[in-house]
Amino acid sequence: xxxxxxxxxxxxxxxxxxxxxxxxxxxxxxxxxxxxxxxxxxxxxxxxxxxxxxxxxxxxxxxxx
Numbered sequence: 750x751x752x753x754x755x756x757x758x759x760x761x762x763x764x765x766x767x768x769x770x771x772x773x774x775x776x777x778x779x780x781x782x783x784x785x786x787x788x789x790x791x792x793x794x795x796x797x798x799x800x801x802x803x804x805x806x807x808x809x810x811x812x813x814x
Contacts, residue, residue, distance in 0.1 A: 755796055764788035 764772040767785070774790035789797070 755800075758792060758796060762788075762790055762792045 762774050762776045765775045765788070766772050772788035773785040774788045774793070777786035777790045777792070779785050
């Protein structure tokens with residue numbers, strides 16, 4: 750996945766701030782039971798994890814053994 754594709758996903762799954770002070774994912778919306786998906790949603794969590802792993806791997810490659 751390219752950086753542009755990751756950024757597009759982040760923008761698509763951006764937070765929406767509800768009246769009660771909580772943040773929800775704009776893209777995930779409501780589940781079948783009527784509950785909104787809180788932000789960060791699973792998509793954002795996976796993107797954060799993947800970027801952290803990539804940064805760690807890059808640092809290990811640059812730093813050597």
